[in-house]
Amino acid sequence: MYKLVRNRLEKWPVLAAALFMIIQVFCNLNLPTLTSDMINKGVSTGNTTYIWHTGAKMLGIALIGILASAGNVFFASTQAQKLGTKLRNALFEKVLNFGNHEVDKFGASSLTTRTTNDVLQIQNVTVMILRMMLQAPAMLIGGIIMAYLSEKKLTIVFLVSLPLLAIAIGIVMSFAGPLFSSLQKKIDRINLVFREGLTGVRVVRAFRQDNFEQNRFEDANKSYTDTAIKAFSLVSLMFPIMTLILNGTNIGIIWIGANLVSDRLMEIGNLVSFMTYAAMILFSFMMLSMVFVFIPRAQAAAVRIQEVLDTEYSIKEDSNPTSLNNSELSLEFKNVAFRYAHAERRALESINFNLHSGETLAIIGGTGAGKSTLVNLIPRLYDVESGQINLNGTDISTLSQSKLHEQIAFVQQKAFLFKGTIRSNLQVGKPNATEDEMWHALELAQAAEFIKDLDNGLDSIVEHNGANFSGGQRQRLAIARAIIKPADVYIFDDSFSALDFKTDAKLRKALSNDKKISQSIVIIVAQRIATVTTANQIIVLDEGQNVGKGTHAELKKTNSTYQEIIKSQLKGEDI
Incomplete structure (x- = not known):
């Protein structure tokens, strides 16, 4: 935890919190002594002037203590909140730069928990450390010293009470600590089940798995609840134990003190102040133990x-990135192979092709053939295992990722829209896009017609992930967002799958006739033969292997895999 916070806490505010805490402790430790003097020198002798004078002094010290406590709370709280802000920013920045491999490793639900609940635990404990963990030892040591100076003979009581309290707290912490640690993983589990149930609610209902999902969530929730109850029940035992030991300590002090007072070996004021110091000592011990109970969870x-912040990116950025050669647009795969982490066999093997400005490549194959994997390698969402990918003759692994991504517009298999408006979603592709450019992109994507029917046009609301649009509308908006971006390479990863044949054909024709896109490289991943027939090159994939490459006419005559796909989709005269 120290490694995580040491460079994120500000030096002077932390020192200010410590200074205010010392002032508060100093004030608190002086009040019992003044009470003792008031009883011994004022009440016992009837000296009202001394009582008023000492009372005024106590009031002033108490006021200073209150102000110091407020200052300590202010600096401790603001530092904890700033720490939380910095940690969340650091986590979000780190996750944004993760490759697909890192995201798959942690999982979305776990990353969410780490960014929210885990950071909150750090914030809470930071406040406790700057308040209790600094205050408790100072109060404990100061209280023992002041109690000893007040009446040495009574300190023998602490030889019994403090060891008993330490043993009790140690036993409770030994059981509660591991339980608090396991709570974080159980929160992960709740988030995972809840997120799956929420995002897959239609599937759950379609297969009538409502009861199964409810039971799954109840199991995760019950597991968390049971563990939390055990942990907090153990912690709650410390309060009655504390009360019992404190009362026992007071009984011992009063019993010994009463004998000393009756023998005129001690004044009553000293007995009162000693009891106050004893309460301070035990309460400080209790505060310190409470911090140590919550520290394991933090x-x-x-x-x-x-773990997230220390994760090395699987996509390594060259320390001295090369400049992109802008002489002639080209994209080349040279004997490219790829394997997913921990997979036994390669997902892609010996992929070779070369594209130039104005050419369209179509990739077709069965489910799991490696089509999406291939196009994910172009923007370096994954890195190749062997071989080389060149853009304009330059190895993409030597380019900065920002420069590479500038050249690529990508529509992924699952269309994703951000919450906002249609305008704000299109501005993701080109922040300074004009309204004319937006409508042009929507026209190309065959989305302009249904956007015009909306009351607010470009300013119509888009719910999270485009939930207020149909699958085909979401795809067309995602396509429009990509084609509005000035790019050299446009990738459509099965992005026409939710479109009917007529809209699919009109969209592809519009793309081929567009001046900007016709000068770029277009890559289309598709399942349907009708989508790929007009491509300059078609690659046929089967279990990661390139089993065919050519035009539609060539492959229809010579490639058996391509012929099987045709026969499965088209009938006699359509072939």
Whole structure:
């Protein structure tokens, strides 16, 4: 945890919090002594002037203590909140630069928990450290010293009470600590089940799995609840134990003190102040133990956060990136192979092709053939295992990722829209796009017609992930967002799948006739033969292998895999 916070806490505010805490402790430690003097020198002798004078002094010290406590709380709280802000920013920035491999490794639900709940645990414990963990030891040591100076003979009581309290707290912490640590993983589980149930609600209902999902969530929720109850029940035991030991300590102090007072070996004021110091000492011990109970949970959260921050990117950026050669647009795969992490066999093997400005490549094949995997390699969502991908003759692994991504517009298999408006979603592709450019992109994507029918046009609301649009409308908006971007390479990863044949054909024709896109490289991943027939090159994939390459006419005559796909989709005269 120290590694996580040391460079994110500000030096002077932390020192200010410590200074205010010291002032508060100093004030608190002086009040029992003044009470003792008031009883011994004022109440016992009837000296009202001394009582008023000492009372005024106590009031002033108490006021200073209150102000110091407020200052400590202010600096501790603001530093904890700023720490949380910095950690969330650091996590979000890190995750944004993750490759697909890192996202797959942690999972979306776990990354969400680490960015929210785990950071909150760090914030809470930071406040406790700057408040209790600094205050408790100072109060404990100061209280013992002041109690000893007040009446040495009574300190023998602490030889019994403090060891008993330490043993009790140690036993409770030994059981509660691991339980608090496991709570974070159980929150992960709840988030995972809830997220799956929420995003897959239509599938759940379609297969009538409502009860199964409800039971799954109840199991995860019950597991978390049971663990939390055990952990907090153990912690709650410390309060009655504390009360019992404190009362026992007071009984011992009063019993010994009463004998000393009756023998005129101690004044009553000293007995009162000693009892106050005893309460301070035991309460400080209790505060310190409370911090140590919650530290294991915060430590577990810190480890989980640090794990994300320390994760090395699977997509390595060259320390001295090369410049992109802008002489002639080309994209080349040279004997490219790829394997997913921990997979036994390669997902792609010996992929070769070469494209130039104005050419369209279509990739077709069965489910799991490696089509999406291939196009994911172009923007370096994954890195190749062997071989080389060149853009304009330059190895893409030597380019900066920002420069590479500038050249590529990508429509992924699952269309995703951001919450906002149609305008704001199109501005993701080109932030300074004019309204004319937006409508032109929508016309190309065959989306302009239904957008014009909306009351607010470009300013119509888009719900999270485009939930207020149909699948085909979402795809067309995602396509429009991509083609509005000035890019050299346009990738459509099965992005026409939700479109009917007529709209599919009109969209492809519009793309081929567009001046900007006709000068770029277009890559289309498709399942339908009708989508790929007009491509300059078609690659046929089967289990990661390139089993055919050529035009539609060539492959229809010579490639058996392509012929099987045709026969499965078209009838006699259509072939």
